[in-house]
Amino acid sequence: MSAYARQARDWVPAAAVFVLAIVVWDGSIAAFHIQQFLLPKPTSIVSSFWNERHTLWPAGWTTFQEALGGFVGGSLFGMFVATVVGRFKIVGTALMPIAIAANAIPIIAFAPIFNVWFNPLSPHSKMAISGVLCFLPVMVNTLRGLQSASPRQIELMRSYAASDLEIWRRVRVPTALPFVFTSLKVASVLAMIGAVVGEYFGGSFNALGVLIRSKAQVFQFETAWAGILVASLLGIALYAAVAVTERFVVRWAPETRDS
Amino acid sequence: MTQVAIASPSRGRSFGAPAARALGRVAAVVVLLLVLVALWELYRWVWTSRGWTWPFLVNDTSMPHVWTILKAFGEPAQANQPSLGSILFHKSLFTAKEAAAGFALGAVVGFALGIVLVHSRFLQRGFLPYIVASQTIPILAIAPMVVIWVNPKLPASLQGWGSVAVIAAYLTFFPVTINTLRGLQSADPRALDLMRTYAASRWTVLWKLRVPTSLPYVFAALKIAATASVVGAIIGELPSGLQSGLGGAILNFNQYYSFEPQELWATNIAAAGVGILFFGAVVVTERLVVRRAPENVA
Amino acid sequence: MSAEHGTPERSVVEIKSLTKTFPRGHVTALQEIDLDLRAGEFVSLIGPSGCGKSTLLRVIGDLIEPTAGSVTVNGKTAKRARADHDYGIVFQDAVLFDWRSVSKNIGLPLELLGWDRARRKARVEEMLELVELTSFADHNPWQLSGGMQQRVAIARALAFEPALLLMDEPFGALDEMTRERLNLELLSIWQQLRSTVVFVTHSISEAVFLSTRVVVMSPRPGRIAGIVDVDLPYPRTVETREAPRYFELVTQVRELLRSRGEHLLPEEEAALAE
Numbered sequence: 065m066s067a068y069a070r071q072a073r074d075w076v077p078a079a080a081v082f083v084l085a086i087v088v089w090d091g092s093i094a095a096f097h098i099q100q101f102l103l104p105k106p107t108s109i110v111s112s113f114w115n116e117r118h119t120l121w122p123a124g125w126t127t128f129q130e131a132l133g134g135f136v137g138g139s140l141f142g143m144f145v146a147t148v149v150g151r152f153k154i155v156g157t158a159l160m161p162i163a164i165a166a167n168a169i170p171i172i173a174f175a176p177i178f179n180v181w182f183n184p185l186s187p188h189s190k191m192a193i194s195g196v197l198c199f200l201p202v203m204v205n206t207l208r209g210l211q212s213a214s215p216r217q218i219e220l221m222r223s224y225a226a227s228d229l230e231i232w233r234r235v236r237v238p239t240a241l242p243f244v245f246t247s248l249k250v251a252s253v254l255a256m257i258g259a260v261v262g263e264y265f266g267g268s269f270n271a272l273g274v275l276i277r278s279k280a281q282v283f284q285f286e287t288a289w290a291g292i293l294v295a296s297l298l299g300i301a302l303y304a305a306v307a308v309t310e311r312f313v314v315r316w317a318p319e320t321r322d323s
Numbered sequence: 324m325t326q327v328a329i330a331s332p333s334r335g336r337s338f339g340a341p342a343a344r345a346l347g348r349v350a351a352v353v354v355l356l357l358v359l360v361a362l363w364e365l366y367r368w369v370w371t372s373r374g375w376t377w378p379f380l381v382n383d384t385s386m387p388h389v390w391t392i393l394k395a396f397g398e399p400a401q402a403n404q405p406s407l408g409s410i411l412f413h414k415s416l417f418t419a420k421e422a423a424a425g426f427a428l429g430a431v432v433g434f435a436l437g438i439v440l441v442h443s444r445f446l447q448r449g450f451l452p453y454i455v456a457s458q459t460i461p462i463l464a465i466a467p468m469v470v471i472w473v474n475p476k477l478p479a480s481l482q483g484w485g486s487v488a489v490i491a492a493y494l495t496f497f498p499v500t501i502n503t504l505r506g507l508q509s510a511d512p513r514a515l516d517l518m519r520t521y522a523a524s525r526w527t528v529l530w531k532l533r534v535p536t537s538l539p540y541v542f543a544a545l546k547i548a549a550t551a552s553v554v555g556a557i558i559g560e561l562p563s564g565l566q567s568g569l570g571g572a573i574l575n576f577n578q579y580y581s582f583e584p585q586e587l588w589a590t591n592i593a594a595a596g597v598g599i600l601f602f603g604a605v606v607v608t609e610r611l612v613v614r615r616a617p618e619n620v621a
Numbered sequence: 622m623s624a625e626h627g628t629p630e631r632s633v634v635e636i637k638s639l640t641k642t643f644p645r646g647h648v649t650a651l652q653e654i655d656l657d658l659r660a661g662e663f664v665s666l667i668g669p670s671g672c673g674k675s676t677l678l679r680v681i682g683d684l685i686e687p688t689a690g691s692v693t694v695n696g697k698t699a700k701r702a703r704a705d706h707d708y709g710i711v712f713q714d715a716v717l718f719d720w721r722s723v724s725k726n727i728g729l730p731l732e733l734l735g736w737d738r739a740r741r742k743a744r745v746e747e748m749l750e751l752v753e754l755t756s757f758a759d760h761n762p763w764q765l766s767g768g769m770q771q772r773v774a775i776a777r778a779l780a781f782e783p784a785l786l787l788m789d790e791p792f793g794a795l796d797e798m799t800r801e802r803l804n805l806e807l808l809s810i811w812q813q814l815r816s817t818v819v820f821v822t823h824s825i826s827e828a829v830f831l832s833t834r835v836v837v838m839s840p841r842p843g844r845i846a847g848i849v850d851v852d853l854p855y856p857r858t859v860e861t862r863e864a865p866r867y868f869e870l871v872t873q874v875r876e877l878l879r880s881r882g883e884h885l886l887p888e889e890e891a892a893l894a895e
Contacts, residue, residue: 077449162355168602169595170554172463173569176577176587181379188378216716219684223710224733225703234729238720257461261558264467265577273464280468280562288468295461316719316761 112286113293119275120287124294127259127272128302130187134194135255135302139248141195142202150210150236160204167200172258175265184266194258198251202244209243210236242317245310252306256299360389387585392592395585400576407586411572411593418560418568419597421484422552425491426601429552430545433496437503437537438529447504457497466490466555467562487559487568491552498551502544506537542609549601557594569594632693633785633817634658634681639690641676641843649842650676654690656836656845660784663811663818665828665835667874673843674821675789681819682710682787694785706734708785709778713793715770717762717777724749724758727777734781748776751810768799775807779814786811786818793823801859804831808857825878829870830857837877847877 086106113120149156175193182188213235221231263273276291367388370381379385396408404410440447473486510533518528560570569590576587639654651673658664666674679685680692683699694702702708709730717726724745731741749755752772762770771791778786792800804827811818822828828835832851839846851870853861861867 073448077445081449081453158351165599165602168550168553168598170550170557170598172554173557173573173591173594176573176580177591180580180584181385214716216712216714217718219679220710220712220716222684223682223703223708224730225706226733230733235718238718241720253458257463260461260464264558264561276464277467277562280471285468292461292464295464299461316763 108286109289113290116287116290120291120294123270123272123275124298126270127263128298130190131194131255131259133191134258135198135251138195138198139202139251142199143206146203146206146210150207156207163200163204171196172261175262179266185268190259190262190267193262194255197254197258201250202247205243205247206240209240213239241314245314248306249303252302253299256295256302260295363389384581384584387588392585392588395589400586407589411590414567414569414572415593415597418556421487422491422556422601425488426495426548426552429492429495430499433499434503436500437507440504441507454497454500462494463555463558466559470559471562483565487556490555490559494551494555495548498544498547502540503537506540507533510536538613542613545605546602549605550598553598553601630659632657633660633695635693637691639680639692640688641680642688652842652844654845658817660817661815662834663832665820665822665832666838667822667825667828667835668838669840671840672838674838678787678789678819678821682708706781707783708787709783710787711774711778711791713790715774717770717773719762722759722761723773726773727780729777730780744780748780752776767795768803771803784816786816788818788820790821790823825871825874829867829874830862835874837874849873
């Protein structure tokens, strides 16, 4: 089977499903007389997306900045804490179950409190939510990564009478990088969601979440869904940026190797 | 060659050992909570005495005393009403019910779909890209709208909480499907060959080999989904004016925050409790079910 | 043996009354070991699982501390010898760093020693030639076969030309043919560099083929059951494996293993069989 045929075989089913889904969606709206204003046709979402782009994209940019701020801040802090904790093995093993349990707390429930601490109109409250959401997975995975060097590798370095710092620099950090990037990909998705949902509890008027909520409240669902589309695209963009950086930095990990 | 010290099987493990360990863990949790309380109060004290305003102003409203929050559980939120604690308890149950129903539905459907997909490359190629891509859609952002849309379509007995359960189901379904598929595919090819030499049917191979191999993956997804279900349930309750759950409570107490900050904090503690309990339930189930996994050997 | 190499018969490793117990599990890995290793020797440590051979190797390398007794390496304490980079070590698993190319892997100890780039480059090229992997200098570790990875590990261990080479079953994970080839390569390198080698192995044939002396150990507790002087001439070749004397020595080693192996389980005996 030629390379083209193989590509076609791989992607035709997905394309078929896509077309089918659109047809079914459009069709069932017509057939079942689903009220347009609750579940709009895909075509109307797209046209709304286009028509409202002058409001949607700036709003998206505002929210994206909040997400980015939280992403960068939370991730860096997570890596920092993991590095510090990683030096003291006992603290690390004690902290892991705590961090995992803390991850089970619905952080988003704290959004109103963050709004009280930082002005609801300011981006900082949303950055704080995104930051907290990003902090935990990045910290946990960085810590795991720093501890993932094999005993043999450590023995090898000890045979060279290498100092702890040298071991950290030459072995632990490189072994941790694949873990760090995995968690950064997770965090990138969480950051955007955190910012948008955080804005449901209050935010400046030209923010995406606020826009989506207000449009939904007046039943302008096409625009609301178009706003969701913008949020998705921005989230994907952030994820893609992290993934591309990963390919570059972590060329040796099994997931990013050419083989 | 493996490392040299072949430890002789440690004798002297009495019946008391597992109980002692559990007690030790509980003690550790209690100590941890006390440390957190101490940190909270310390932060409060330092910031109020110095008057620092970064990152935010600290006073009785923004950071109530821990004791005030705990006391609030016992007092009624409004005059002549049951205590906040019991109100929050019922609201927690309501939200938990939504989350659990959605979680169960999403897990079952996701697991089933995973099984279907592992047997059909065609279906995999058709649906997998969307399932994977959907993880980048901010589903939580859609939650309120979905709830508004689904609610009228449900039978009366399910209305209200049912639409929120749909959110939880949605959030559970995707990771469970993906991980089930990965887990089912992760069976050792040599083990599959072995089953073929027994002329085992697909059904047998599925249940005797693939499913047991997939369990660690499935539980990893279930752990994520457990938390996501609770979050989804809380968010889903926001728009529809569903007063009976924690989401509604959050909105409510948010409005009164400047007067009674401790009520919102108490609600958050309740929400945290529900989240941790859900997660803990899945972890415990995992320990029981996946008994032979190396990480779970005592 | 060492006299044929023309090197003075000074003692490189002196072990006196060495004892090592692991507190957890109450295992006596080594008990009252006395051993003298002279410059230029190729000494194999062989024995069933649990006889302490890997532990002994690691004590020499100061990767494990003895419970009692003394270890002197090059006239110094083992700790000092490690700090002075007096030995190189090769494990059963090549332990190459995936994020470094082959050249950079070999250059790792040199970086730690603070050598400048030019000097490192020259030495790395020398080492690549020694193990015949010059054309793979810029490859990544995972692109190499198991045997090639081990050759890189050997090159790395010898990069700063230590007088002592410690090897923990380096060829254990490889197939028989690669193993035999690498045995010949290792002998050639040893004779070129005139180092002293301590070689842990599970294979009687490998031990006899490579060594000047074979130290047979027995387990529980780890003791030296006996030492066999291998008087086969160097250089050893494929034909050596078919010489009658070779078989006599192999039998001698096997008998030693069995005789002191009243603690040997049937499967351990089988593991030592050829």
